[in-house]
Amino acid sequence: MSYLVLARKYRPQRFEDVVRQEHITRALGNAVTSGRLAHAILLSGPRGTGKTTIARILAKCVNCETGPTATPCNKCRSCREITKGHAADVFEIDGASNNKVDNVRELRDNANYMPAHSPYKIYIIDEVHMLSDSAFNALLKILEEPPAHVKFFFATTEPNKIPITILSRCQRHDCRRIDIDAIIAHMTSLCQKENIQISADGLTVIAREADGSIRDALSLLDLIITSATGDIGIDQIVDVLGGLDRQSLFEISGGVFEGNTGKIIDTIDRLYERGQHMMKLFSEVLAHFRNLLVVKIGGNARTLADVSEYEQKAMQEQVKNVSATYINQILDMLFKEENNIKQSTQPKLAVEIAFIRILQIRPALSMDTLIEKIDTLQKSFAETISSGNVFTPDIRPDAIYSKSQKKTPDAIEPDSMNPPPVEVASTPAPEESNGPSYLPPSSDKNKTDDSGVKESDPAGTFKAPLKTDQPSPETNEPIADSWHQILKIISGNHQALAACFAKSKLTNITNTHLEVSFKANQFNINYANRKNNRSILTAACCDYFGKELKVSLKPELLNTNGHKANKKEKKRLEQDALNHPLVEEAIKLFKAKVVDIKIL
Numbered sequence: 001m002s003y004l005v006l007a008r009k010y011r012p013q014r015f016e017d018v019v020r021q022e023h024i025t026r027a028l029g030n031a032v033t034s035g036r037l038a039h040a041i042l043l044s045g046p047r048g049t050g051k052t053t054i055a056r057i058l059a060k061c062v063n064c065e066t067g068p069t070a071t072p073c074n075k076c077r078s079c080r081e082i083t084k085g086h087a088a089d090v091f092e093i094d095g096a097s098n099n100k101v102d103n104v105r106e107l108r109d110n111a112n113y114m115p116a117h118s119p120y121k122i123y124i125i126d127e128v129h130m131l132s133d134s135a136f137n138a139l140l141k142i143l144e145e146p147p148a149h150v151k152f153f154f155a156t157t158e159p160n161k162i163p164i165t166i167l168s169r170c171q172r173h174d175c176r177r178i179d180i181d182a183i184i185a186h187m188t189s190l191c192q193k194e195n196i197q198i199s200a201d202g203l204t205v206i207a208r209e210a211d212g213s214i215r216d217a218l219s220l221l222d223l224i225i226t227s228a229t230g231d232i233g234i235d236q237i238v239d240v241l242g243g244l245d246r247q248s249l250f251e252i253s254g255g256v257f258e259g260n261t262g263k264i265i266d267t268i269d270r271l272y273e274r275g276q277h278m279m280k281l282f283s284e285v286l287a288h289f290r291n292l293l294v295v296k297i298g299g300n301a302r303t304l305a306d307v308s309e310y311e312q313k314a315m316q317e318q319v320k321n322v323s324a325t326y327i328n329q330i331l332d333m334l335f336k337e338e339n340n341i342k343q344s345t346q347p348k349l350a351v352e353i354a355f356i357r358i359l360q361i362r363p364a365l366s367m368d369t370l371i372e373k374i375d376t377l378q379k380s381f382a383e384t385i386s387s388g389n390v391f392t393p394d395i396r397p398d399a400i401y402s403k404s405q406k407k408t409p410d411a412i413e414p415d416s417m418n419p420p421p422v423e424v425a426s427t428p429a430p431e432e433s434n435g436p437s438y439l440p441p442s443s444d445k446n447k448t449d450d451s452g453v454k455e456s457d458p459a460g461t462f463k464a465p466l467k468t469d470q471p472s473p474e475t476n477e478p479i480a481d482s483w484h485q486i487l488k489i490i491s492g493n494h495q496a497l498a499a500c501f502a503k504s505k506l507t508n509i510t511n512t513h514l515e516v517s518f519k520a521n522q523f524n525i526n527y528a529n530r531k532n533n534r535s536i537l538t539a540a541c542c543d544y545f546g547k548e549l550k551v552s553l554k555p556e557l558l559n560t561n562g563h564k565a566n567k568k569e570k571k572r573l574e575q576d577a578l579n580h581p582l583v584e585e586a587i588k589l590f591k592a593k594v595v596d597i598k599i600l
């Protein structure tokens with residue numbers, strides 16, 4: 001008894017059995033039943049996706065004794081002959097080995113004769129792109145004026161190699177690459193029919209190795225069934241395929257995230273001993289990190305990267321506490337190292353070194369995290385000081401104010417860190433003591449519209465996380481002062497946000513509405529407009545006025561056109577940027593150095 005390989009044994013004999021090509025089978029089925037089937041059909045697509053299978057079924061549809069029909073009987077003489085591959089009127093020609101002009105001429109002569117016993121003579125030419133130019137020319141002749149009893153079904157993996165003259169005379173259908181889930185589902189149903197026990201992980205490894213081809217998947221499955229005994233586990237599959245189990249990839253990525261060099265080297269060692277090709281391993285690792293990034297940024301990795309469902313869950317778990325920026329950094333490094341490994345005479349060593357280098361990079365922080373960190377740090381520092389645990393130098397509001405008049409950054413920093421909480425702790429009526437010290441800057445601001453002095457004033461003002469009495473919306477306080485109080489509330493926990501409003505003022509207050517106009521650069525405008533920050537602002541206003549108010553921001557972009565601005569202006573802007581409290585804190589916090597300033 002001869003053994004039929006799975007791919008042949010379970011070759012689809014009806015359109016509905018074809019995996020994942022419904023768009024083609026439906027169109028062709030309709031064309032057959034409505035009598036509008038073109039005389040030349042071109043099926044293109046990757047290998048093993050069902051092109052010749054569809055062509056054969058289509059031949060049955062056309063020549064079935066019950067037809068033309070979209071559901072051939074598979075019982076009549078014609079159907080049975082096509083299934084067995086020796087139908088008198090269906091010619092399967094391999095384009096690769098019959099690519100000469102004489103082969104096509106012969107075909108052309110033969111095509112003029114009527115079919116033996118079927119309605120149509122059908123020529124299925126596989127890998128049609130392999131025909132020579134003269135062969136294509138000869139074929140063109142018959143495609144231009146085909147006999148009524150002839151149909152051509154072409155299959156190709158490279159439609160781009162087919163001359164346009166031929167393409168334009170064919171109805172083209174593109175077969176999809178089969179996704180991993182469909183391949184797994186197909187293999188699972190075959191395994192049930194064949195009574196083979198094989199784990200889901202194992203099927204995933206096979207499906208991945210098949211790379212979108214059902215035929216390859218079934219060939220590999222055959223290989224494994226014949227090589228292994230009993231219940232087939234992942235280890236046996238990996239042994240047989242010599243491939244890479246997904247678990248190892250997760251171990252490597254886990255090692256990178258944990259900073260565990262030993263774990264990575266052990267995994268590479270194990271794979272190397274198993275015969276894993278190092279370059280292939282590296283490519284797989286690259287693809288794996290790319291998938292991790294897709295998962296992290298919320299993409300559908302299953303459709304984007306052929307990842308099975310359980311694997312996607314594992315990926316989500318693994319990147320839960322890892323930032324997308326860091327994964328991006330790793331990917332960058334992997335891409336940089338790729339060439340080194342390709343060119344290395346010791347690829348294993350090169351792969352190990354690549355990972356050691358990757359572990360040396362420190363995760364970069366996103367801008368949001370950075371701002372958050374600075375705010376938290378400032379807050380905790382201020383709290384420490386106000387609790388009296390730290391010696392505080394004698395910095396009185398007056399001193400701060402006079403300092404802030406001189407130079408912006410100096411004023412901002414000590415200000416923001418130290419004195420206000422001390423004031424709160426020591427003075428029973430903080431608002432009174434505040435009033436005078438904060439009012440002058442605001443009035444000053446109205447007068448001078450200059451950068452340094454003006455920016456420092458409100459910034460200095462916002463520093464103080466002072467408790468204020470909550471006035472009603474119908475407060476008698478001047479508008480400017482109300483706004484300063486609101487900014488004080490914001491600066492309590494969100495100094496960076498308060499700093500965005502350095503050049504802002506409240507332009508209108510109604511019973512339901514606040515209107516704030518502020519001049520800022522694009523970064524500050526964007527930052528202030530973030531959903532979170534808008535909520536913080538609204539909450540602070542509600543807090544201050546004691547009722548829900550709608551806040552509308554009217555930002556005005558500072559004139560920062562770097563190209564047109566003269567040198568002096570550019571210099572001033574750069575100085576502004578350097579003096580920005582956020583930048584200064586960042587420099588301090590990370591012991592950093594400003595390398596470049598870009599004017600946006």
Ligand SMILES: [Zn+2]
Nearest residue numbers: 064073076079
């Ligand atoms: Zn039939």
